Amino acid sequence: LAKTTQPISMDSYEGQEVNITCSHNNIATNDYITWYQQFPSQGPRFIIQGYKTKVTNEVASLFIPADRKSSTLSLPRVSLSDTAVYYCLQTGANNLFFGTGTRLTVIP
């Protein structure tokens, strides 16, 4: 099984930039790196996906170094509504396993 490692929890004040890093110990050549957000009592929601370098969309940026052994999800200027669990996945053919997730708590 692919294994990702990420911090169990993080706290941040409103308005700050938050960076959550994930380790991808045995990422395969065909795997993408995908991040999901999950609020209580809801299914996970796709945030962003990348293969290498930097990807940015309207909600986040994803930084992936050349060796692809890690990835960093960057959330600019978080608000209270960003309090959630964030999961990083190595996604490819038959590779859809969630790690422990990082519980982000945004403090007013």
Added chain:
Amino acid sequence: SAVISQKPSRDICQRGTSLTIQCQVDSQVTMMFWYRQQPGQSLTLIATANQGSEATYESGFVIDKFPISRPNLTFSTLTVSNMSPEDSSIYLCSADRENTGELFFGEGSRLTVL
């Protein structure tokens, strides 16, 4: 993005009974997946359901306990058989329409077994 509906959203069941959870996608998808999530825990993949073939189960999950149907490209069911309190969990349906690794999830079905 696909919209996924699950039924029931929650149920309370007696030990020894079985419950079937339905998952409807608003568009045709190639791959559908069933996950289980215990309170406060991450998601665990139960099985992958492809139309026209038997579901593929992950380690620790067997067809007799979690039979799955996939009659067409928009629908799947998961049955939790002979339930015990240990089966109390949230069961989530997911789909990967374009085989991109981008998964869309239903809201989940919260099952409590007494």
